[in-house]
Amino acid sequence: MAGIYFHIPFCKTRCSYCDFFSSVSEEYIPKIIEAEIKELEFKKEYLNCETIETIYFGGGTPSFISENNIQQLLNSVYKNFKVCDNPEITIEVNPDDISSQKANSFFSFGINRVSMGTQSFNDDILKFLNRRHNSKQALKSIGILKQSGFKNISIDLIYGIPNLNNYEWEKTIDTALQLNIQHISAYHLSFEKGTKIHQQLKTKEIFALQDDDSVNQYNLLCKKLKNNSFEHYEISNFSLPEFNSKHNSSYWEGKKYGGIGPSSHSFNGNSRQWNVSDIEKYIKGVISNKGYFTKENLSLNQKYNEYILTRLRTNKGVSDKEILVNFGENILNHFLTEIKLLTNSNKVILTNNNNYSISEENWFISDGIIAQLCKI
Ligand code: SF4
Structure with missing residues (x-):
C-alpha cells in the first residue's frame, strides 16, 4: 500500500510566516497540471505499482485552482494505479476559497477529508499572519463543508505567536472545540529565513514569545483537547477516535509515498527523492524526463x-x-x-x-x- 501527494504550488498571496514552495503566478497552472499528470505515470515504477490507499492534495493552496484541475489529477491516479476500496482522499483548503459549489464538487469527486488552513480565530492574529480570511469566514466555510457532506474535517492552528496571550489562545481552542470537527493540527510559529516575520524579528519590529509561554500554550492545547476526547497521536496532531490522518500517519509508519509536483518528496523504503523547487525547471524536467529530482539511496x-x-x-x-x-x-x-x-x-x-x-x-x-x- 502506498500514498500519493500532489503539491499544488500556487497561492493568491503569501502569508507572512510561510516558507513552503509556492508561487502567485497563475499562468503556470495549466502546464503544472499537465506535468504532474505526466510525473504520476513515472512514479508507477518508483512505487512498484503498489495499491494506493491515500491521496493528498497539499500546497500551496489546492482550493485556489479549479475543481476541474483537481478532478483531472484525481482521475490520473485511478488511470495509472490500482486504488483500494474507500481510500482516504484529503484536500487542503483556505477558508476564503470555499463556496457551496466548490465544496459540493470536491465531495462529488470522492474527496472525503478536508484540512482547512484556519490558523486562528482571532482577527488581529490573522492580520499579523497576513492570512486572507477572517474568523467569520473560517466559521462559515466549516458550515459549508458540513452541508456538502464532509464528515472528516481538520483545521490547522498556530500558537507561540508574538502578542498571542494565553487567554486569546484558549479562546481559539474553545472555538475550535465548539465546531464539532474531527481533527486538529497545531504548530508552533517558526521564524523561517526569507519570510516577512523573520525580517521583522531581525529588525526588532516584533519579539518572539518567551519559551515558558510557548510551553504553556502547548500544554494548554494538549490538556483541553484531551478533555474533549481528542487523542494526541503525533507531536502536532490530535484526532477523535478513528479520525487520525491515514495519509500523514503513513509517513510516520515508513510506508511508501510518491510526491508529485515541484518541491515534493518521495520515499519507497530504499530511497528518497526530492523534486526541484522551481516551477519552470520542474515543467521542463518532467517533459524531457530528466533532471527534475535528486535521488538518494539510503544506507x-x-x-x-x-x-x-x-x-x-x-x-x-x-x-x-x-x-x-x-x-x-x-x-x-x-x-x-x-x-x-x-x-x-x-x-x-x-x-x-x-x-x-x-x-x-x-x-x-x-x-x-x-x-x-x-x-x-
Ligand atoms: S501558509 Fe498556505 S496559503 Fe499561506 S503562503 Fe503558505 S502555502 Fe500559501
Whole structure:
C-alpha cells in the first residue's frame, strides 16, 4: 500500500510566516497540471505499482485552482494505479476559497477529508499572519463543508505567536472545540529565513514569545483537547477516535509515498527523492524526463534514523524487536544503550505494547531526544 501527494504550488498571496514552495503566478497552472499528470505515470515504477490507499492534495493552496484541475489529477491516479476500496482522499483548503459549489464538487469527486488552513480565530492574529480570511469566514466555510457532506474535517492552528496571550489562545481552542470537527493540527510559529516575520524579528519590529509561554500554550492545547476526547497521536496532531490522518500517519509508519509536483518528496523504503523547487525547471524536467529530482539511496544507518525520526513523533513509538529485525544487532545495541538513559530520566516511557515512546510532556523538546537516539 502506498500514498500519493500532489503539491499544488500556487497561492493568491503569501502569508507572512510561510516558507513552503509556492508561487502567485497563475499562468503556470495549466502546464503544472499537465506535468504532474505526466510525473504520476513515472512514479508507477518508483512505487512498484503498489495499491494506493491515500491521496493528498497539499500546497500551496489546492482550493485556489479549479475543481476541474483537481478532478483531472484525481482521475490520473485511478488511470495509472490500482486504488483500494474507500481510500482516504484529503484536500487542503483556505477558508476564503470555499463556496457551496466548490465544496459540493470536491465531495462529488470522492474527496472525503478536508484540512482547512484556519490558523486562528482571532482577527488581529490573522492580520499579523497576513492570512486572507477572517474568523467569520473560517466559521462559515466549516458550515459549508458540513452541508456538502464532509464528515472528516481538520483545521490547522498556530500558537507561540508574538502578542498571542494565553487567554486569546484558549479562546481559539474553545472555538475550535465548539465546531464539532474531527481533527486538529497545531504548530508552533517558526521564524523561517526569507519570510516577512523573520525580517521583522531581525529588525526588532516584533519579539518572539518567551519559551515558558510557548510551553504553556502547548500544554494548554494538549490538556483541553484531551478533555474533549481528542487523542494526541503525533507531536502536532490530535484526532477523535478513528479520525487520525491515514495519509500523514503513513509517513510516520515508513510506508511508501510518491510526491508529485515541484518541491515534493518521495520515499519507497530504499530511497528518497526530492523534486526541484522551481516551477519552470520542474515543467521542463518532467517533459524531457530528466533532471527534475535528486535521488538518494539510503544506507542502513539512514534507514534506522528515518525510523527513529518518524516513529518517535507518534504515540506508537519504536520497538526494539523491529529494530533487531530491520537493522541488526549493532544498531540495536546502540539503541538500547541510549534508550536506557532516556527511560531513566523519564523522557521516554514504555507503552502498553512494550514500545518506547516520548512522554507527552517531553514532546515539546523531542528534537534533542530523537537526536540522541539517531546513529551518525
Ligand atoms: S501558509 Fe498556505 S496559503 Fe499561506 S503562503 Fe503558505 S502555502 Fe500559501
